[in-house]
Amino acid sequence: MAPIHTVVLTKGVPDFREGQVSFDENGHLERGKTPTVMNPNDKFALRAALQTRVRHGGRVSVMSMGPPGYKDVLREAMADVYADDLYLLSDREMAAADTWATSITLATGIEKMAAGTNEGDGRDEDAMPDLVFAGFKTADGETGHTGPQTCWCLDMPVVTHVVSLDIDPEARTLRAKRLVEGDIEEIETVEAELPCFVVADPEFVPSYRTASHRLELKDLRERTARRAEAFEDHLTVWDHSDLNLDPDYIGLDGSPTIVSSVDPIPKQPAEREATVVAPDDADGMTELVDEMLPFAAGASGGGGGAEAVADGGRTGGSDDRDTSDGETGGE
Amino acid sequence: MSSSPSDADAADAEHYEAVVVGAGPGGAAAAAALASYGVETLVLERGVDAGSKNVSGGLIYAEESAPYTIDRLFEGFREEAAERPVTDYHLHNVAGDRVKSFDITDLHEHDTEWCDAVLRRKMDSWLAERVHELTRETGGGLLTEVRVNGLLREQGEIVGVTCDELDPIRADLVVAADGVNSELARDAGLMDWAEPEEWFQGVKAVVDMPEGAIEERFGVDDDEGVAHLFSGDLFDDVRGGGFLYTNRDTLSIGTVFHLDSLVAEQAEPHELLDALLTHPLLAQWLGDEYEELEYSAKLVPDSKKVALREPHRDRLVLVGDAAGQMQAQGPIIKGMNHAVTAGALAAEAYAEAKARGDTRTAGTLYAEKLRSEGVMDKLRPRRYEAARVVGENDRASGLTDRLVDSRVGRGALRALGGRLERLYGSPYLSMMVPDTRTPYVTLPTAIAEELGEPITDVNTVEPPSLEERIGDLTYDTDIGHPHIRLRDASYEASGAAVSACPVSAEGFGGGCYRTETVRTNGSEETVVSLDTQPCVECGTCAIVADTAWEHPRGGKGVEFRQG
Ligand SMILES: Cc1cc2nc3c(=O)[nH]c(=O)nc-3n(C[C@H](O)[C@H](O)[C@H](O)COP(=O)(O)OP(=O)(O)OC[C@H]3O[C@@H](n4cnc5c(N)ncnc54)[C@H](O)[C@@H]3O)c2cc1C
Ligand code: SF4
Numbered sequence: 001m002a003p004i005h006t007v008v009l010t011k012g013v014p015d016f017r018e019g020q021v022s023f024d025e026n027g028h029l030e031r032g033k034t035p036t037v038m039n040p041n042d043k044f045a046l047r048a049a050l051q052t053r054v055r056h057g058g059r060v061s062v063m064s065m066g067p068p069g070y071k072d073v074l075r076e077a078m079a080d081v082y083a084d085d086l087y088l089l090s091d092r093e094m095a096a097a098d099t100w101a102t103s104i105t106l107a108t109g110i111e112k113m114a115a116g117t118n119e120g121d122g123r124d125e126d127a128m129p130d131l132v133f134a135g136f137k138t139a140d141g142e143t144g145h146t147g148p149q150t151c152w153c154l155d156m157p158v159v160t161h162v163v164s165l166d167i168d169p170e171a172r173t174l175r176a177k178r179l180v181e182g183d184i185e186e187i188e189t190v191e192a193e194l195p196c197f198v199v200a201d202p203e204f205v206p207s208y209r210t211a212s213h214r215l216e217l218k219d220l221r222e223r224t225a226r227r228a229e230a231f232e233d234h235l236t237v238w239d240h241s242d243l244n245l246d247p248d249y250i251g252l253d254g255s256p257t258i259v260s261s262v263d264p265i266p267k268q269p270a271e272r273e274a275t276v277v278a279p280d281d282a283d284g285m286t287e288l289v290d291e292m293l294p295f296a297a298g299a300s301g302g303g304g305g306a307e308a309v310a311d312g313g314r315t316g317g318s319d320d321r322d323t324s325d326g327e328t329g330g331e
Numbered sequence: 332m333s334s335s336p337s338d339a340d341a342a343d344a345e346h347y348e349a350v351v352v353g354a355g356p357g358g359a360a361a362a363a364a365l366a367s368y369g370v371e372t373l374v375l376e377r378g379v380d381a382g383s384k385n386v387s388g389g390l391i392y393a394e395e396s397a398p399y400t401i402d403r404l405f406e407g408f409r410e411e412a413a414e415r416p417v418t419d420y421h422l423h424n425v426a427g428d429r430v431k432s433f434d435i436t437d438l439h440e441h442d443t444e445w446c447d448a449v450l451r452r453k454m455d456s457w458l459a460e461r462v463h464e465l466t467r468e469t470g471g472g473l474l475t476e477v478r479v480n481g482l483l484r485e486q487g488e489i490v491g492v493t494c495d496e497l498d499p500i501r502a503d504l505v506v507a508a509d510g511v512n513s514e515l516a517r518d519a520g521l522m523d524w525a526e527p528e529e530w531f532q533g534v535k536a537v538v539d540m541p542e543g544a545i546e547e548r549f550g551v552d553d554d555e556g557v558a559h560l561f562s563g564d565l566f567d568d569v570r571g572g573g574f575l576y577t578n579r580d581t582l583s584i585g586t587v588f589h590l591d592s593l594v595a596e597q598a599e600p601h602e603l604l605d606a607l608l609t610h611p612l613l614a615q616w617l618g619d620e621y622e623e624l625e626y627s628a629k630l631v632p633d634s635k636k637v638a639l640r641e642p643h644r645d646r647l648v649l650v651g652d653a654a655g656q657m658q659a660q661g662p663i664i665k666g667m668n669h670a671v672t673a674g675a676l677a678a679e680a681y682a683e684a685k686a687r688g689d690t691r692t693a694g695t696l697y698a699e700k701l702r703s704e705g706v707m708d709k710l711r712p713r714r715y716e717a718a719r720v721v722g723e724n725d726r727a728s729g730l731t732d733r734l735v736d737s738r739v740g741r742g743a744l745r746a747l748g749g750r751l752e753r754l755y756g757s758p759y760l761s762m763m764v765p766d767t768r769t770p771y772v773t774l775p776t777a778i779a780e781e782l783g784e785p786i787t788d789v790n791t792v793e794p795p796s797l798e799e800r801i802g803d804l805t806y807d808t809d810i811g812h813p814h815i816r817l818r819d820a821s822y823e824a825s826g827a828a829v830s831a832c833p834v835s836a837e838g839f840g841g842g843c844y845r846t847e848t849v850r851t852n853g854s855e856e857t858v859v860s861l862d863t864q865p866c867v868e869c870g871t872c873a874i875v876a877d878t879a880w881e882h883p884r885g886g887k888g889v890e891f892r893q894g
Contacts, residue, residue, distance in 0.1 A: 209496075209497055209498045210345050210497060210498055211345060211347070211373050211375075211472075211474060211477075211497055211500060212345065214474050214477075214497070215373075215467070215471075215472040215474065218463075218472065218474070219467075
């Protein structure tokens with residue numbers, strides 16, 4: 001059995017506590033002027049990844065897409081979750097990407113990372129990560145799509161609102177408890193096959209009920225303290241050409257979302273919807289995407305958004321990865 | 332206590348060769364020694380950090396006669412984990428403002444290789460780091476914030492431990508180094524928490540000292556330290572005494588009283604501490620600026636009465652306070668050093684038993700070692716057992732009291748004069764002091780009255796109120812899970828706790844225990860109510876009140892910063 005490879009997606013968000021969030025005249029966040037911290041909800045994804053790592057060993061990679069300033073977020077992730085390696089997808093061409101463009105870029109980054117780093121791990125050369133974790137929504141007004149969209153691009157099933165997680169590496173399955181919110185909160189248990197995409201709920205609670213797990217945790221903490229100090233040695237930065245991505249499909253140019261107005265900064269997410277969709281469940285996926293569209297596209301750009309979404313999906317999707325590589329390869 | 336898990340649980344439980352419960356000096360020594368024999372050893376400590384639950388006076392002794400000392404088990408201990416060595420030792424007999432002081436450095440140095448003052452948070456957390464390194468090398472390690480809540484049994488036999496935070500763990504050796512109020516000793520049926528006569532209660536304040544003040548006020552170099560003991564009438568009739576030890580930049584000032592006496596006198600522990608802090612004798616050391624860093628308390632077993640002769644059952648061995656191995660050698664208190672010795676002897680016994688192919692004999696072997704190494708004789712001196720029969724008889728004590736107070740007695744005291752000091756410094760005598768008023772109150776008072784000089788210094792110290800002391804402590808309250816429950820709230824059953832609890836007082840509403848008057852159908856009843864939030868986990872009410880008493884879950888409850 002090959003060791004588990006886990007990827008966590010994280011992003012930086014403006015530090016709202018400072019109260020100095022600024023937007024330019026086009027309604028885009030001016031991140032340079034606002035201090036960046038890790039999206040608080042990503043911590044739950046990191047915890048879920050750590051639990052996997054402690055219980056089953058293997059490797060944890062953390063990936064983020066954003067400006068060079070996100071390195072700090074990655075360092076924080078390494079210190080928090082004892083990550084082995086860090087990836088930053090950073091390029092001026094990728095700037096101001098919306099969730100779709102981000103998803104395509106992240107998916108491509110994950111594929112490249114997987115292809116390039118499996119060797120030493122005794123895994124199949126181009127095996128995808130076994131688990132990809134993302135947090136529930138970001139704190140800067142995003143709507144929680146990057147996760148599901150990225151997983152769609154990666155052709156993985158997705159389990160959302162996960163509050164507890166068990167993995168059977170032998171059977172290559174995952175069993176998760178997820179929060180289903182209706183009139184009353186309900187917990188349902190679902191099973192999925194690996195590789196799988198997991199969106200951790202803010203109520204995710206890692207559990208370490210054996211001494212050996214807690215000792216492993218302690219070891220990891222000690223080892224990582226040293227590693228996090230020299231985190232740049234474990235950091236890989238890729239730009240769009242490293243990823244063979246066509247600038248037309250990423251960054252602002254590739255973003256179908258036009259922000260018409262900015263909502264007040266959200267506090268704790270109020271509503272949560274339950275979604276478990278397998279990638280080969282076409283109806284389910286369409287439904288999921290439909291449901292997300294009104295958020296993703298914004299009020300005025302709804303129609304145009306849908307088309308761009310479809311395009312973007314094809315370009316980054318792994319079904320026709322060869323084509324997509326071919327298309328952008330000429331760049 | 333949690334319900335005992337079924338045998339099925341026991342069968343597929345995680346296994347370590349040895350599990351050590353508690354990371355005080357006893358647990359640390361046991362674990363380090365076990366690791367040195369290559370034994371896979373898991374150490375479980377309930378505090379957020381080792382030391383965060385612990386209180387000592389505290390002077391740790393390295394006895395010349397002891398088979399193990401802490402600095403030999405842990406290289407660098409004195410330099411890195413301890414405060415100042417005690418180079419001077421004084422005993423003060425107090426009567427009002429008259430004081431007669433004896434130099435008892437000789438008694439202190441008897442059988443002493445060295446003796447250092449320590450603060451437990453610093454000491455225990457330092458030890459825990461070493462222990463983790465050592466035990467990790469043999470496949471185990473040390474975990475904090477795990478509370479062991481009982482013994483794991485299989486067909487009635489102890490085979491491991493159960494915890495609040497972890498699944499049951501099996502072990503070939505379980506070392507209960509969980510201190511006074513050992514839940515494991517109770518679970519094993521080896522200790523009951525019934526008799527106040529068997530315990531002392533210690534209460535302590537750590538006081539900040541300005542830079543250079545210790546050297547100046549105590550006349551010592553920066554690598555020297557002082558110990559002072561106090562007895563006489565400054566605690567009224569409560570049997571016990573006070574202490575003052577110099578740390579690096581702080582003072583540890585406290586009191587240790589017989590619990591039964593505290594209960595009988597309905598004394599308020601914090602007031603007794605204040606009586607010491609505000610005595611004119613202390614003015615020279617405390618100066619005008621009094622800053623208390625921490626108020627703390629803990630029970631102490633009296634080894635003369637409770638040290639177990641066979642501290643083991645099945646795979647379980649008890650070390651340190653858990654086994655009652657806390658020796659009050661007259662005024663000198665020795666608990667930590669014996670815990671260290673016992674912990675290492677238990678490890679030695681296990682390693683020998685294993686080498687002989689039968690680890691089940693470890694417990695018996697350990698008890699044998701306690702005897703052959705002379706530890707048991709120190710803990711339960713035979714002379715004391717003999718003397719006790721007469722000495723602690725009330726009529727006898729009344730007689731000696733009257734003798735000391737009589738004209739003849741007083742004359743004899745004066746005649747003895749300087750020789751009294753030598754008498755007090757005799758280790759032989761101090762070992763068999765009976766637990767009566769005579770040595771604690773009557774004699775010191777008489778000595779001070781007959782031989783003492785009045786102290787003219789003015790003490791301006793205003794100790795913080797109980798409310799302020801509680802307010803300054805750090806708690807992580809386990810809301811909705813009180814660790815102590817009152818089984819019988821009647822005043823007869825549990826009223827003693829209102830005054831004896833060091834963070835409660837009659838007439839004080841902000842403590843753990845309160846007296847309440849309930850009116851029903853025209854009749855009035857006095858009952859006791861309990862709020863565990865301000866609890867410092869001293870253990871007193873486990874003994875003086877009718878309670879279901881447990882320690883809080885891992886990491887919860889009070890967190891001492893000094894200890
Ligand atoms: C005021 C005062 C003054 C004293 N002065 C001195 C002195 O000057 N010199 C001296 O030698 N001794 C002194 N003592 C006594 C000394 O503190 C004790 O004898 C000594 O600490 C005993 O060591 P131990 O390792 O047995 O237990 P402890 O030091 O009490 O350690 C027990 C450990 O077990 C942990 N624990 C308890 N229950 C559990 C559980 N269920 N699960 C997990 N962990 C648990 C505790 O958190 C703690 O860390 C004094 C005591 C007091 C209160
Ligand atoms: S409630 Fe009990 S254990 Fe807690 S401080 Fe008071 S007497 Fe001690």
